[in-house]
Amino acid sequence: MQQQISVITLGVADLARSKHFYVGGFDWAPVFETSEIVFYQMNGFVLGTWLASALQADMRRPSAVAPGAFALAHNVPSTHEVQPLLDRLASHGGRLLRAADAPPHGGFRGYVADPDDHAWEIAFNPAWPISAEGHVTFGT
Amino acid sequence: MQQQISVITLGVADLARSKHFYVGGFDWAPVFETSEIVFYQMNGFVLGTWLASALQADMRRPSAVAPGAFALAHNVPSTHEVQPLLDRLASHGGRLLRAADAPPHGGFRGYVADPDDHAWEIAFNPAWPISAEGHVTFGT
Numbered sequence: 001m002q003q004q005i006s007v008i009t010l011g012v013a014d015l016a017r018s019k020h021f022y023v024g025g026f027d028w029a030p031v032f033e034t035s036e037i038v039f040y041q042m043n044g045f046v047l048g049t050w051l052a053s054a055l056q057a058d059m060r061r062p063s064a065v066a067p068g069a070f071a072l073a074h075n076v077p078s079t080h081e082v083q084p085l086l087d088r089l090a091s092h093g094g095r096l097l098r099a100a101d102a103p104p105h106g107g108f109r110g111y112v113a114d115p116d117d118h119a120w121e122i123a124f125n126p127a128w129p130i131s132a133e134g135h136v137t138f139g140t
Numbered sequence: 141m142q143q144q145i146s147v148i149t150l151g152v153a154d155l156a157r158s159k160h161f162y163v164g165g166f167d168w169a170p171v172f173e174t175s176e177i178v179f180y181q182m183n184g185f186v187l188g189t190w191l192a193s194a195l196q197a198d199m200r201r202p203s204a205v206a207p208g209a210f211a212l213a214h215n216v217p218s219t220h221e222v223q224p225l226l227d228r229l230a231s232h233g234g235r236l237l238r239a240a241d242a243p244p245h246g247g248f249r250g251y252v253a254d255p256d257d258h259a260w261e262i263a264f265n266p267a268w269p270i271s272a273e274g275h276v277t278f279g280t
């Protein structure tokens with residue numbers, strides 16, 4: 001079976017607040033939006049931010065809450081870009097969870113929660129190449 | 141800034157149980173594994189399944205729990221592959237949340253929770269092309 005994820009959908013309470021974080025903080029551009037959902041075209045898949053009530057109804061899971069036991073990561077090209085991006089995201093409605101430092105497994109990273117409490121790791125990982133199109137390959 | 145997600149990391153309680161779902165159910169192959177984490181090379185990014193306690197400590201977020209307010213989606217090439225894959229995942233430690241049916245926005249989909257209660261949508265979406273390498277492009 002194709003080793004593929006098509007969409008990551010995050011439940012959000014307020015689309016404008018969420019867009020301020022993703023568009024203002026990350027400087028990403030939506031590819032499509034309605035009053036219920038905003039889609040972003042990512043590196044080989046799609047990120048969706050959908051009103052949490054609609055997502056919960058769709059997946060028949062009213063119990064879904066944040067913070068969930070997961071994290072998304074955005075890798076940057078150098079160590080010195082990690083903390084500034086965490087700060088920038090925090091100034092666009094995010095909340096710093098962990099200031100950047102060096103983990104035992106190498107590289108450099110910190111964490112910030114988005115306005116809906118979804119965790120983002122911002123990391124520099126020299127072992128994982130990123131292509132010009134943003135495709136990330138595992139490496140050791 | 142590159143419109144890119146490098147990693148999706150899911151917190152798991154039992155790596156062997158989780159692998160039974162992802163390797164046995166989806167038929168995916170790990171690219172790297174230790175006693176704490178299993179990585180899968182995906183379509184332009186990496187999926188990690190990490191012991192939840194380690195992930196929580198790393199992101200300084202002991203409150204992270206499942207089910208989180210998010211869903212991952214795996215799209216398949218035709219309507220008739222949706223329910224069989226949901227059934228196959230359910231028989232590998234998953235739990236059906238919603239049997240496949242047609243949503244108002246088109247296509248065909250159902251939901252299954254993985255053994256750690258992370259939600260997966262299995263969908264057929266004729267508007268979103270998938271390349272041979274598994275790269276998914278938004279379409280309407």
